[in-house]
Amino acid sequence: MKKVPQRAGAPKSKILKAALDLFSSGGYSETTMSEIARSVGLSVGALYLRFRSKEELCLELIRDQTNDSDELTDRFRKPGDDPLQALRDYMDFSLEYAFKKKQLLSIFIREFRLPFMVPLRKKFLASQHKIIKDILAAGTAKGIFRPMDHDDVALMIFASMRGAVLLKIVFGIGDVKKISDSLFQLVICGIGKDSK
Amino acid sequence: MKKVPQRAGAPKSKILKAALDLFSSGGYSETTMSEIARSVGLSVGALYLRFRSKEELCLELIRDQTNDSDELTDRFRKPGDDPLQALRDYMDFSLEYAFKKKQLLSIFIREFRLPFMVPLRKKFLASQHKIIKDILAAGTAKGIFRPMDHDDVALMIFASMRGAVLLKIVFGIGDVKKISDSLFQLVICGIGKDSK
DNA sequence: GAATTTAATGAACGATGATTCATATGAACG
DNA sequence: CGTTCATATGAATCATCGTTCATTAAATTC
Incomplete structure (x- = not known):
């Protein structure tokens, strides 16, 4: 059974890109989850649907960038x-x-x-x-x-x-x-x- | 009239040294005023008697180290x-x-x-x-x-x-x-x- | 030794931020 | 349509942190 996204949810990659911009220009601790959410046009909740936590998001970002x-x-x-x-x-x-x-x-x-x-x-x-x-x-x-x-x-x-x-x-x-x-x-x- | 410290208060230099240790090993944002206070055996309040704010403390630390x-x-x-x-x-x-x-x-x-x-x-x-x-x-x-x-x-x-x-x-x-x-x-x- | 001055304390305040969850919404299917 | 399911929302929760201030106490003065 294929899982078809129902509202064409923003893909992780888009979020990771936004997070990279924010983390690199403002620092990890100084960047809030709300900022990341806002910059991809999502709510904070939607972020937590995709990443367990802020740290997990950062780790995935690093994995993605170093693959x-x-x-x-x-x-x-x-x-x-x-x-x-x-x-x-x-x-x-x-x-x-x-x-x-x-x-x-x-x-x-x-x-x-x-x-x-x-x-x-x-x-x-x-x-x-x-x-x-x-x-x-x-x-x-x-x-x-x-x-x-x-x-x-x-x-x-x-x-x-x-x-x-x-x-x-x-x-x-x-x-x-x-x-x-x-x-x-x-x-x-x-x-x-x-x-x- | 000379201001004589009444309880031999810890001098700024001691606080700056402790802050340097903490900032450099843990980062500025990640270091709390309470940690700094604890590591010199003072209360947070005593820190604020000497420095207007955390940022001011950091600036003074940099000034002190670069003089x-x-x-x-x-x-x-x-x-x-x-x-x-x-x-x-x-x-x-x-x-x-x-x-x-x-x-x-x-x-x-x-x-x-x-x-x-x-x-x-x-x-x-x-x-x-x-x-x-x-x-x-x-x-x-x-x-x-x-x-x-x-x-x-x-x-x-x-x-x-x-x-x-x-x-x-x-x-x-x-x-x-x-x-x-x-x-x-x-x-x-x-x-x-x-x-x- | 009372009064005054200086310094220290740490609980309380207000702000902020990560995380959760009850609720809402749209799509798919019958 | 109505039911189901996946997804999105953002206010509420819980914790933390910078900062303040009412209170306490030591030292000094008279």
């Missing part, structure tokens, strides 16, 4: 034979992705203390760190990159990229393409005179 | 004749300062949308950006650094350093000294084979 996040890791799991290009591709893609999802990241940054964020963050750091480390190791093996502490340098590259994202989200500065270029250049060459 | 922030800019206003060492010193000092004030920064990051944060942030970015840019320009003039878009590269260096701070605050990872070393190394040499 494509495997792209970020899967796409770069293969080693590849050109480490320089691999790093370039990774930085481009990762920054592009982060800028596209800046509303979500804005929530992640602001609510980074929420308990259910911890495992997500941990997993993210681990996967990205590994990707960068592998590229670096491959580059060193091929003689393209200098010898280095790959763990350490990978962490710094990760930090730099997060810093660039912060620049966008918090300081409101930066164009993805340009930042991507500049940061890659800096990471590869440094600022010393003797660099390539 | 030494001029160190960060004043100390590096002089050009200096060794740009490499100047950059090193700046990065060391700035990261050290940031790590020392990580509770405050945690509030800044989390509450970055609060209207009264905007000018503070703007001023901070501008001053730090100028310092880095000047060092880079001096380095290029002396032939120690390669030719580059100083505006651009200074912004990336600033971003990298903020990213390192984020690593500490959000991801809970990193030791100041080590991060300072690694990042400086990366910024100077990059990862390419032909670098120094």
